Amino acid sequence: MFRRFVIAAAVATLTVLFPSALLGQEAPTAPGATHQPMMMPKPVNLKVLPKDTSPDQLMKIMHGYSQALGVQCTFCHSWDAAAKRPNFASDEKPEKSTARTMISMTNEINAKYMSQIHDPDAMEEQKTVACSTCHKGHNMPVPFKAPAHASSEHPGMEHPGTPPKE
Ligand code: HEC
Ligand code: HEC
Numbered sequence: 793m794f795r796r797f798v799i800a801a802a803v804a805t806l807t808v809l810f811p812s813a814l815l816g817q818e819a820p821t822a823p824g825a826t827h828q829p830m831m832m833p834k835p836v837n838l839k840v841l842p843k844d845t846s847p848d849q850l851m852k853i854m855h856g857y858s859q860a861l862g863v864q865c866t867f868c869h870s871w872d873a874a875a876k877r878p879n880f881a882s883d884e885k886p887e888k889s890t891a892r893t894m895i896s897m898t899n900e901i902n903a904k905y906m907s908q909i910h911d912p913d914a915m916e917e918q919k920t921v922a923c924s925t926c927h928k929g930h931n932m933p934v935p936f937k938a939p940a941h942a943s944s945e946h947p948g949m950e951h952p953g954t955p956p957k958e
Contacts, residue, residue: 837881840895857891860923861931898923 832847841853858865868891870884871877883889901921909919926933 835881837883840892857923860927860929862927862929863931867931894923 832851834847835841835845835850838845841850845853854865857868861867865880866878868885868888869878869880870882870888872879872882898921906920911919928934
């Protein structure tokens with residue numbers, strides 16, 4: 793069952809990412825490389841992303857989610873067995889619903905809180921929170937474990953009374 797799902801997911805991704813590969817026309821482009829434009833229909837079931845998101849923008853966003861979580865499209869999107877392809881508009885999978893909540897959460901963190909931080913040391917990608925900030929390539933964020941000798945990296949913690957160096 794699991795194996796079947798994995799194969800289905802792999803085929804799903806192939807079909808979506810490289811439709812021409814399945815037709816044997818062109819060598820598939822490696823994931824992450826600049827790929828040919830995909831023929832995606834206009835989205836019909838956007839509830840969180842702006843309704844006027846173009847198919848092109850949507851694909852960039854969706855690739856971003858897949859990479860941030862280290863998953864295939866069918867982690868969030870249900871598989872239409874009859875049509876042998878994912879049904880992207882379907883809300884069948886709970887992961888899609890969780891992702892919607894996560895999108896709203898991330899938007900609110902940035903709009904309401906990160907916008908109040910004006911840290912001159914922060915690089916552009918550090919000024920906002922993204923899916924990758926927490927997920928780092930995992931579908932479930934990995935719990936943080938402090939390194940065994942943390943105290944040597946944080947000298948102030950060895951002797952809590954020591955004044956900061958600056
Ligand atoms: C982490 C979960 C997640 C992953 C992975 C993901 N998506 Fe999505 N996708 C969503 C969510 C959530 C929506 C709906 C957004 C909304 O309601 O505004 C969506 C919507 C879509 C839609 C619009 C469907 C419609 O008609 O409304 C398309 C097309 C789509 N995704 C394609 C893809 C493709 C292709 C991939 C893989 C490259 C992918 N998605 C990976 C969560 C995901
Ligand atoms: C502030 C940290 C944080 C950010 C930012 C974040 N997530 Fe999450 N996400 C979590 C945590 C923590 C969980 C696990 C929650 C649980 O299972 O109770 C989770 C779980 C999920 C799951 C369910 C995974 C599973 O295996 O069931 C999906 C899907 C998801 N996130 C998608 C996203 C997407 C898409 C984004 C960006 C729009 C995002 N997350 C941004 C912290 C975050």
